[in-house]
Amino acid sequence: MRELILMAHVLFGVACIVASVWLFVDVLHASEMNLPRIRKMSWAVAAAMWLASVAGGYWYVAHYKVDKAIILKGPWPFAHEIFMETKEHLVIMLLLLATYLPIAAAGNLPASKDARRVMLWVTCLTALLALLMDGEGALIAMGAKMGLMPK
Amino acid sequence: MNDETLSKNTVSFGLALVIASLVNAVLVVAKESSKAVMEGMKAVTGHHWTTHVAIVILLFIALGLWLRRGNGPAMTASRFIRILAGGIILSGLIIVGFYLIGD
Numbered sequence: 001m002r003e004l005i006l007m008a009h010v011l012f013g014v015a016c017i018v019a020s021v022w023l024f025v026d027v028l029h030a031s032e033m034n035l036p037r038i039r040k041m042s043w044a045v046a047a048a049m050w051l052a053s054v055a056g057g058y059w060y061v062a063h064y065k066v067d068k069a070i071i072l073k074g075p076w077p078f079a080h081e082i083f084m085e086t087k088e089h090l091v092i093m094l095l096l097l098a099t100y101l102p103i104a105a106a107g108n109l110p111a112s113k114d115a116r117r118v119m120l121w122v123t124c125l126t127a128l129l130a131l132l133m134d135g136e137g138a139l140i141a142m143g144a145k146m147g148l149m150p151k
Numbered sequence: 152m153n154d155e156t157l158s159k160n161t162v163s164f165g166l167a168l169v170i171a172s173l174v175n176a177v178l179v180v181a182k183e184s185s186k187a188v189m190e191g192m193k194a195v196t197g198h199h200w201t202t203h204v205a206i207v208i209l210l211f212i213a214l215g216l217w218l219r220r221g222n223g224p225a226m227t228a229s230r231f232i233r234i235l236a237g238g239i240i241l242s243g244l245i246i247v248g249f250y251l252i253g254d
Contacts, residue, residue, distance in 0.1 A: 053204075061198045085250045088200055089179045092207050093172045093242055099211070100168050107158045114157050114228030118165070121236055129243075 005059050012052035013134055016098060019045045020127040027119045030109040042105035045126060049098035060088065070147035079143020087136040094129045097122055159223035162231055166224060167214035169238030175207045176245035
């Protein structure tokens with residue numbers, strides 16, 4: 001069951017990346033026609049990120065201790081000391097960015113170049129930060145695997 | 152017609168996002184540098200990270216609502232975007248820099 005929670009965390013994180021890239025492209029071509037979709041996708045990014053955070057946060061608080069001990073004893077202690085430590089705090093900024101997206105999307109995007117510029121910056125930062133989190137997560141998982149491999 | 156203004160909510164909550172991100176970064180340094188801060192944060196919810204997230208999220212919401220009073224903050228879109236992007240990048244660099252060099 002707990003492995004499913006971790007997999008759900010990754011799945012929702014990837015959904016956040018895909019949705020924010022989709023949103024970036026949609027905002028580039030913002031019009032009255034795609035404005036409802038832009039606003040729905042901004043909520044989708046926020047929802048995916050909150051679901052990823054709840055799943056990941058729960059797993060981190062309840063179950064990560066075991067993996068942490070394995071990583072720290074293994075050949076890749078930096079997988080926790082640098083990558084998990086930065087990930088668990090950078091992800092809070094990502095959560096803020098994703099939560100902010102529906103607020104910024106409520107602006108008059110078709111008429112306002114400035115509102116579109118803000119959306120493009122925020123979706124870009126969201127996508128890049130989410131991709132970084134995905135990569136850090138992969139490295140942390142590899143650190144646990146390295147710790148379990150026979151010496 | 153090109154409406155070159157940002158909504159009150161966009162600016163207010165955007166600035167709240169920047170401030171909350173910077174507080175997030177400073178809180179990382181504070182709790183990792185001070186056992187008292189770390190223990191205090193653990194005592195609030197049982198885990199320092201949960202307390203950390205709660206503080207930052209609540210700060211974002213409270214600041215956003217506070218900043219949007221009246222007409223909200225007045226600034227050009229270009230300045231706002233510079234503050235937004237710069238604040239997020241700086242916060243990230245503080246966190247990464249601390250664990251790479253400072254910790």
